[in-house]
Amino acid sequence: MSDDTESVDETLTDENPSDEDVRADGTGIVPPDGAVPTWEERKERKQGLSRLTYEYFERARREDQDLRMESDYVERDVLAFPTWPHEMVRNLALTSFFTGMLVFLAAALPPHIGAPANPQSTPGIILPDWYLYWSFGLLKLGPLNPNLALLGGSKLMADRTYGVVANLVVVGFIAIVPFLNKGSARRPVEQPFWAAVGVGGVAFAFTIAAYSAKNLVPLDPRLLFDLTFLVPPVAAVISYAVLKSMREGYMFELNRRYYRLRPPK
Numbered sequence: 664m665s666d667d668t669e670s671v672d673e674t675l676t677d678e679n680p681s682d683e684d685v686r687a688d689g690t691g692i693v694p695p696d697g698a699v700p701t702w703e704e705r706k707e708r709k710q711g712l713s714r715l716t717y718e719y720f721e722r723a724r725r726e727d728q729d730l731r732m733e734s735d736y737v738e739r740d741v742l743a744f745p746t747w748p749h750e751m752v753r754n755l756a757l758t759s760f761f762t763g764m765l766v767f768l769a770a771a772l773p774p775h776i777g778a779p780a781n782p783q784s785t786p787g788i789i790l791p792d793w794y795l796y797w798s799f800g801l802l803k804l805g806p807l808n809p810n811l812a813l814l815g816g817s818k819l820m821a822d823r824t825y826g827v828v829a830n831l832v833v834v835g836f837i838a839i840v841p842f843l844n845k846g847s848a849r850r851p852v853e854q855p856f857w858a859a860v861g862v863g864g865v866a867f868a869f870t871i872a873a874y875s876a877k878n879l880v881p882l883d884p885r886l887l888f889d890l891t892f893l894v895p896p897v898a899a900v901i902s903y904a905v906l907k908s909m910r911e912g913y914m915f916e917l918n919r920r921y922y923r924l925r926p927p928k
Contacts, residue, residue: 719749788879790875796873797871797872801871802826803877804825804826805826852906858906863896864895866898867895870894874888
């Protein structure tokens with residue numbers, strides 16, 4: 664008799680779920696059992712991207728709140744969402760927007776095409792593409808080439824060779840940074856030193872690019888050469904001081920634990 668009564672109660676519970684089960688988070692959008700609707704089920708709703716986006720953030724909020732209430736640990740799990748359709752729909756929307764902007768700008772503001780180059784004359788100013796200015800500037804570091812000679816001969820290294828070596832050194836340093844810094848920081852304020860190194864590198868890229876076009880910059884070449892190597896360290900020191908002062912206000916320890924995986928029970 665008791666078994667029959669329990670089965671009837673379970674049947675009634677399954678057929679008539681309470682309001683708490685249906686609306687666990689106050690909205691009723693995401694089922695409390697964690698079941699993710701399939702793409703076909705979402706398609707039948709015919710609510711569009713706005714509804715899907717709302718479900719995405721509402722599910723994140725509810726699961727984060729439930730996990731904080733149930734967990735006995737300071738750390739929490741790192742939540743994840745399916746690539747399809749959550750991430751794909753969002754990325755497709757952003758990609759479509761920026762692609763449309765590029766097409767609009769290309770149609771409304773076409774770039775000006777100058778006169779064709781004259782193969783019989785060499786232009787007075789030859790510059791590479793703008794994204795290679797920094798490399799072109801390193802090729803002009805002849806003043807830093809030491810005047811060392813062997814047995815009274817010419818320089819040990821020509822200025823052009825010295826510029827190529829400078830390129831290899833800079834690119835090699837950039838390539839080795841990920842191996843030097845293996846921390847788990849996600850924001851500059853969590854590791855001010857390496858963030859300052861990055862700021863100094865970006866500043867050096869701009870200053871050496873300006874030095875590559877020194878015949879177009881309205882500054883004395885010697886002053887521009889000094890600023891090329893003076894501005895990056897100053898920018899790095901300022902950024903380090905600012906990030907270091909922000910560290911306590913940012914609650915560094917709390918944010919560091921926030922993204923650490925919760926240990927198993």
